[in-house]
Structures are given as structure tokens and as C-alpha cells.
Amino acid sequence: xxxxxxxxxxxxxxxxxxxxxxxxxxxxxxxxxxxxxxxxxxxxxxxxxxxxxxxxxxxxxxxxxxxxxxxxxxxxxxxxxxxxxxxxxxxxxxxxxxxxxxxxxxxxxxxxxxxxxxxxxxxxxxxxxxxxxxxxxxxxxxxx
Numbered sequence: 001x002x003x004x005x006x007x008x009x010x011x012x013x014x015x016x017x018x019x020x021x022x023x024x025x026x027x028x029x030x031x032x033x034x035x036x037x038x039x040x041x042x043x044x045x046x047x048x049x050x051x052x053x054x055x056x057x058x059x060x061x062x063x064x065x066x067x068x069x070x071x072x073x074x075x076x077x078x079x080x081x082x083x084x085x086x087x088x089x090x091x092x093x094x095x096x097x098x099x100x101x102x103x104x105x106x107x108x109x110x111x112x113x114x115x116x117x118x119x120x121x122x123x124x125x126x127x128x129x130x131x132x133x134x135x136x137x138x139x140x141x142x143x144x
Contacts, residue, residue, distance in 0.1 A: 016036070017112075019110065023107060025054070025104065025107055026099070026104040026109045027041065027054065027109075028094065029112050030059075030094075030121075031113060031114070032140075033114070033138070034055075036138060037055060038055075041074070054104050055076070056077075056078075056094055057075060057077050058093065058113075060081040061082040061084075062083070076090065076098060076101060077090065078093070078094055093120075094120075094124070096128060099125065099128045100128055107134065108135075109134065110136045111125065112137070113140075115140075122135050122137060
């Protein structure tokens with residue numbers, strides 16, 4: 001580089017959310033988007049276990065399940081590509097039926113995943129009955 005060369009700079013272009021103890025809560029995560037949601041779920045388990053919170057989690061295959069040993073009864077899991085042998089649960093992408101099965105539609109929804117996942121799940125949350133002002137999103141995408 002020499003003085004005067006043009007440089008393109010991209011900063012973190014994102015938003016994030018914070019759970020402040022409101023309930024009921026629907027958590028919807030795609031792939032590694034489960035990471036901030038699991039932090040909320042862990043905190044709720046330790047400090048406010050009586051609060052209603054459900055996690056719907058979408059992964060491609062069993063190898064992609066993050067926190068597999070920690071997922072409990074409050075979790076609905078779906079495999080979009082390769083379910084494990086003998087799996088009798090959900091397969092395919094998260095849909096309105098799965099959100100409705102979670103049993104929470106009048107609280108706050110936290111959605112985290114790729115840009116496309118967040119856009120789709122935000123629309124589904126609206127269809128499920130969540131108010132737009134109660135849908136919180138965090139997304140990630142390609143950096144270049």
C-alpha cells in the first residue's frame with residue numbers, strides 16, 4: 001500500500017439482544033445461533049426455573065448439535081438434512097407447526113441464526129401470534 005490508496009473497512013454490522021427475565025419466552029436457534037440462547041436457558045434454569053421458556057433448535061445433522069448433553073425437556077429439535085438413525089422427532093426446517101407445538105405465542109421471541117433463518121423465523125413468529133415489538137433478533141452472515 002502507498003499513501004492515497006483506497007481502503008474498504010467493514011465493522012461489526014450486527015445487533016444483539018439481552019434477556020431481562022421476561023416470560024414466557026420462545027427461543028429459536030439455527031446451528032450455532034443456539035449459543036446466546038443457551039446462555040439464557042442456563043441462566044433461567046439456575047435463577048428462575050419457574051419461568052416458562054422453550055427452545056426450538058434447527059440443525060443439519062446430529063454432529064451439528066451444540067450442547068447436546070444439556071438439551072432438556074424444554075427443547076424441540078429438528079434435523080434439516082440427516083436425522084440420527086431411529087429419530088422419531090421433527091425433520092425438515094422449522095415451521096409454524098413446530099413453533100405452535102412449543103406452546104408459547106404471547107411472550108417474547110428471541111431468534112438467532114443466519115440472516116435467512118432469522119428473517120424466516122421472525123415471519124413465522126408473527127404468524128404464530130407474537131407482537132412485532134416482542135421479537136428480538138441476532139444474526140450472522142458472511143463477512144465479505
